[in-house]
Amino acid sequence: MKRIAVMFLATGLLLTLPSPVLAQEVAKYNFASAQGTKQIEVEPGGEGKGVLYFYNIDGNRITHITLDISGAPGNWEAELEPPQHEIEVEIGGRTITVTENLHVEPSELLSEELEDVPEGMLCISIPGRGYALAKAAYIVIQVPQSEEIGTTADILVSAEAEWLGQSGAAAIKQARDFEFSVEVVSEANDSAETIKDDGSNPGLSIVRWLPVIIAGVVVILGAVLIPRLVARRKGG
Amino acid sequence: MRKTFVSLVIALVLVAVMAVPVMAAEDSKPASVTVNEYISFTVTDPGAAGINFGSLDPSTPDSPEVAQTTTTGAVTLSVAAETNVDCNIQTKGSGDFTAGTHTIPLGNAKWDKDNDVTGATSMTTTYTTIDTSTAGTAKAVHVWHWLTIPSGQEAGDYTTDFYYQAIKQ
Helix, strand or coil: CHHHHHHHHHHHHHHHCCCHHHHCCCEEEEEEEEECCCEEEECCCCEEEEEEEEECCCCCCCEEEEEEEECCCCCCEEEEECCCEEEEEEECCEEEEEEECEEECCCCCECCCCCCCCCCCEEEEECCCEEEEEEEEEEEEECCCCCCCCCEEEEEEEEEEECCCCCCCEEEEEEEEEEEEEEECCCCCCCCCCCCCCCCCCCHHHHHHHHHHHHHHHHHHHHHHHHHHHHHHHHC | CHHHHHHHHHHHHHHHHHHHHHHHCCCCCCCCCCCCEEEEEEEEECCCCCECCCCCCCCEEEEECCCCCCCCCCEEEEECCCCCCCEEEEEEECCCEEECCEEECHHHEEEECCCCCCCCEECCCCCEEEEEECCCCCEEEEEEEEEEECCCCCCCCCEEEEEEEEEEC
16 A cells, blocks of 8 residues: 555656656747738729738747738838737746747648638648648738729738747747739729720631631522522423 | 522521531630749757857867757758748858857858868858758758857857748749
């Protein structure tokens, strides 16, 4: 009985101690992104959106991401969602303030698409590997009503990723740029085309149908004339 | 009269059949697709988190990062297989190591792809390409670091940032 009690006590003591294995786990700082279409269309007076996805299936530390947008003409509005903001993080027994647009916690690679996705996240496909939980950042472009149709601008979103809890002479960071091309389009994005005067030969389309027309005339004439010729021969 | 009418109907049907290929040849629609761009890049950092050179004396040349070994660099840079663009794997420093008003030039830090400081490249504030990766293929590169402490360097805790990136070629 005494022996069992000592065993339970020892086991309990061991469980309360911090795991040396976890504390020595090699840090993996993963910065992973997915970008779909790089084209953003926006109507005069309206807004258009681009999107970036960030995930973290190969890392074991929270990736804090800061985004910056540049390249928009001065009279355009260019914003990021979520915007830059401060969060308080507890690390190493201390509370520190971090400025970021979003952060992505390490997550497992999924073999199939999740139906019940946590709020604020999406489930995206990772080509050749499966699926992953991700967070989205939106690039919102607003142009004035007076902007001309066909105006274009190249927008650059600069991302910087950092990880907390680093010490020593140099902290490790990553950076990545994302390009978007913005075009001002008409309200209905009407792709119907009206040719004013292209100077081309109006007879060209007739030439294309000419064989059919000739054949039709021959067949119709034959249909009318042949029975009459036959009847005339029979009559006399 | 009736024969003429029947012949005319047959003729019109034949004309309509002959016209179908001409009409069909004019029908076309544009098709397009966007292939999403994936880049996943991991910096594996053995030992204490961050790039550490420990406690050094002035006039110490090419001191290695404390966690690197003969086979494992200060960091391992990995491009994941879902990365579907050719990439340059690069590094740079944000600036000189600083401790208050005192500095150690960033160029006193070096990097190389093998455990041999001879021929190592000095760190700069502009990106330098370490290696390349091919779209759809995972790639891992070890990077070793060394730091030289100048003669008479003032005491202090000097810090800077090292950036690593996988950037589309």
